[in-house]
Amino acid sequence: MMNNFLFVNFLRCTFFVHVICFSYCFSQEDRTYFLYNSYQVGDSIYIGIEGPLRSFPSRSSKIIKNLSVGDKVYYLGWGPREEVKRETIYGIDAEFICVEFLIDGNYETGYIWGGLLAQVDAFDSKNNQYLYSFKNFNSKDGTMDLRLTRIDASSKSIYHQNFIDTIGYEQHKVGKILGPMGLSNVQSIFRVGYLGEACGILTIYNYYAWNGKEFIQLPSKKSVADGGVYYYAETLQFPTEHKYGNDLIIITSEEMEAEEIVFEGVADAWFTNAVTTSRTSVYKWTGKGFYKLHQIEE
Numbered sequence: 001m002m003n004n005f006l007f008v009n010f011l012r013c014t015f016f017v018h019v020i021c022f023s024y025c026f027s028q029e030d031r032t033y034f035l036y037n038s039y040q041v042g043d044s045i046y047i048g049i050e051g052p053l054r055s056f057p058s059r060s061s062k063i064i065k066n067l068s069v070g071d072k073v074y075y076l077g078w079g080p081r082e083e084v085k086r087e088t089i090y091g092i093d094a095e096f097i098c099v100e101f102l103i104d105g106n107y108e109t110g111y112i113w114g115g116l117l118a119q120v121d122a123f124d125s126k127n128n129q130y131l132y133s134f135k136n137f138n139s140k141d142g143t144m145d146l147r148l149t150r151i152d153a154s155s156k157s158i159y160h161q162n163f164i165d166t167i168g169y170e171q172h173k174v175g176k177i178l179g180p181m182g183l184s185n186v187q188s189i190f191r192v193g194y195l196g197e198a199c200g201i202l203t204i205y206n207y208y209a210w211n212g213k214e215f216i217q218l219p220s221k222k223s224v225a226d227g228g229v230y231y232y233a234e235t236l237q238f239p240t241e242h243k244y245g246n247d248l249i250i251i252t253s254e255e256m257e258a259e260e261i262v263f264e265g266v267a268d269a270w271f272t273n274a275v276t277t278s279r280t281s282v283y284k285w286t287g288k289g290f291y292k293l294h295q296i297e298e
Contacts, residue, residue, distance in 0.1 A: 031091070031137075031139035031140075031142065032088055032091055032092070032093050032137065032139075033091060033092050033093065033134075033137040033144065034093045035092055035093060035094040035095075035114055035115060035134070035171075036095070036171055037075075037095070037097060037114055037117075038171060038172065039075040039097075040075070041075060041076060041077055042074060042075065043074070043075045044072050044073070044074055044075075045072070045073050045074075045075055045099070045117050045118070046070060046071070046072055046073075046117070046118045046121045046129075046131055047067045047068065047069055047070065047071040047072075047073065047112075047116060047117065047118065048069060048116065048117055048118030048119065048131045048132070048133025048134075048147065048149065049069070049115070049116045049133050049134075049135065049147065050066065050067060050068050050069050050116075051066070051067060051112065051113065051116040052064075052065070052066050052067070052112075053065045053066075053067050053073075053099070053101055053108070053110040053111070053112050054096075054110055054111045054112070055110055055111070056111060057078075057085040057095075057096030057098075057111040058085065058096070059087060059113075061111070064101075064103075064108055064110045065101065065103060065108070065110075067101065067112070067116075069131070069149055069151075069158060069160070070129065070131070070149070070151050070158060071101070072101075073099035073100065073101045073112065074099060074100040074101075074107075075097060075098075075099055076097075076098040076099055076100060076109065077097070077098055078095070078096075078097060078098055087113060089113065089115055090115070090135065090136040090137065091136060091137030091138070091139055092115045092134055092136070092137050094113055094114035094115040095113075095114050096111045096112065096113055096114070097111065097112060097114055098110075098111055099111070099112055115134060116133075117133075118131040118132060118133045118149075119132050119133060119134060119173050120132040120173050120174065120175035120192050121175060122175035122176055122177045122190065123177065124177040124188050125177075126153055127153040128150060128151065128152055128153045128188075129149075129150070129151040129153070130148070130149070130150055130151075130175065130177060130190045130210075131147075131148070131149040131150075131151070132146065132147075132148060132149075132173075132175060132190070132192050133146065133147045133148075133149065134146060134147075135147050135162065138164070142166075143164050143165060143166055143167070144164070144165060144167045145162060145163075145164055146162065146163045146164070146165055146167075147160055147161070147162055147163075148160070148161050148162075148163065148190065148208055148215050149161075150210060150215075159214075161214060161215045163208075163215075163217060165206055165217070166204065166206075166220070167194060167204065167206075168194025168195075168196060168201075168202055168203065168204040172194070172195045173192065173193065173194055173195070174192075174193045174195060175190065175191065175192050175193070176191045176193075177189070177190060177191075178190075178191055178238075179240075181238035181239065181240050181241070182238055182239025182240040182246060182247070183209060183238065183239065183247060183249075183285045183287075184246070184247055184285065184287045185211050185287035185288070186209045186210070186211055187210050187211060187212050188209075188210045189207055189208065189209050189210070189218070189238075190207070190208045190209075190210060190215070191205060191206070191207050191208075192205070192206045192207075192208075193205045193206075196223075196224065199225065199226055199227050200224065200225075200226045200227075201224070202222060202223075202224045203222065203223045203224065204220060204221075204222050205220060205221045205222075205236070206220045207219070207220060207236075211287075216288065216289060218249065218290065219236065219249055219251060219281075219283055219290065220236075221234040221235070221236040221251060222234055228258065229257075229258050229259075230256065230257050230258070231254075231255070231256050232253065232254070232255045232256075233253065233254050233255075234251055234252070234253045235251065235252045235253075236249065236250070236251050237249070237250045237251075237252075244282075247284060247285040247286070247287075248282055248283070248284060248285070249282070249283040249284075249285060249290065250280065250281070250282050250283075251280070251281045251282075251283070252278065252279070252280045252281075253278065253279045253280075253281075254276060254277070254278050255276070255277045255278075255279075256274055256275070256276045256277075257274065257275050258272050258273065258274040258275075259272070259273050259274075260272055261273055
């Protein structure tokens, strides 16, 4: 119980440290999700939430074209520096960015609010496209309303599904399409990672199974570290990665807390005491969802 208590409180501190050190992503006062882009000029970006391409970085400016989900735009930057502008919509604070979009054979330049862009895009081996987009930040519990989109490569049909999920506050997000990984009735798994690349920043990987008709949320994995004084790390294994049976998802966690101590009569010497705790959780996949297996007490 003590380890769990310390971990929960450490995560609370993690958010605070992140705001102080990086000055973005999350405000404890107004609980707004601050979204900053990390694109390079010329990068192609996909629209995740349908919305307008505008003539100026403002919600009141002229609409050049209403863009659809899956449309591709090319990042040009912010435009003239005096035109840089941010707006908060649905709890998400994002900047307008300058992009090019192909309209009737010609490239048009305009501005789009960053919250409409897919945060992650990925393609599977058959060139089907998967998009992961933000819809609304929930200020009460810090979760995000998300939209997952799959665009079929052959039919061009578009499938949307909404989720509410825990997200990371690190701006570096990555996506990857995995195979079924030994899970029954699964065609692919869309993995979305929030990479905490600094001390005390939480890393989260969320997994969504695609069965040909819908997405089904799978267990996630998390990790965080603080300069050798504390770390918590989870390893998630699918059936193709372990040897314990079909349709089992296994998560092992390791938590370490360390403290520096000194001894009377030992001058100028510091020692370290560390406590490491390991745990294992096993989930059974049913083909339509999963449940946690109970531990057998001996």
